[in-house]
Amino acid sequence: MLVLPGDIQKFGINPDDMPVAQAIRMSMSIPFFFEPVQLKAPSGVTHYIVDGGVLSNYPVWLFDDGTSNPAWPTFGYSLVDPNQNKPQEVNGPISMLKALFSTMMEAHDARYIESKHFVRTVPIPTMGVQTTDFNLSEAQKKALYDSGRKAAEEFLAHWDFEKYKQEFRAKQPPSRTEEVWIGAEAS
DSSP states (O other): OOOTTGGGGGGTOOGGGSOHHHHHHHHTOOTTTSOOEEEEOTTSOEEEEOOGGGTOSOOGGGGOOOOSSOSSOOOEEEEEOTTTTSOOOOOSHHHHHHHHHHIIIIIHHHHHOOHHHHTTEEEEEOTTOOTTOOOOOHHHHHHHHHHHHHHHHHHHHHOOHHHHIIIIISSOOOOHHHHHHHHHHHO
8 A cells, every 4th residue: 555645755756746646646546447557666666556445445544643632633534325235236247347346445444444433434425326437417416515515514513522532542542463462362
C-alpha cells in the first residue's frame, strides 16, 4: 500500500514534486476498468499502481494527528449499499468481474472497520449505485448528493467529540498483537 505523497519517495520522486493530478490518477486505477499507472523504482523494477481500495477502501486513520487530545475531529464518509450482501447476478465474464470488484472494494471494509473508526463514520446510502457506475443521470447525481447531505446532518446531530476523545483517544488501545494474546489467554 502506498500513502501518497510521502511513499512516492520509494520511486525516487520528491513528494513535493508530485502533481496532485498524478496521485489522483493512481488512486482511481480500478483494475480492468482503468489502466494501472506504471512507476519504475530506482532498482529498475516496474510497479503497477492500482486503486487503494484493492487493499483498504477506508483508510480514515491517515488523517489523524496521533495525539490523545486532537483539536478537531476527523470524520470518514462511507458509501453503503443496503443490497451489498445480497448475491449479484452473474451472466458472463463482464458481470462476473463487476461483481468481483464490487465485493472486493465495498464489502471488506464495511465488515472490518475498527470501532474507533466506525463511530466517526457517516454512512451514506448509495441507493444501489456502484463504484463502477460511470453514466449517472442528473437525477441519480442529485439523489446521491441529497443522500450524503441528509446522512451527514443526521450523524452530526448526535456526534459528541468529547465523548469520542474520552472513549477512543484518551487511553491507548492495545495493539493488534496484544488483542490476539489477550483473546488467547481468555479462552
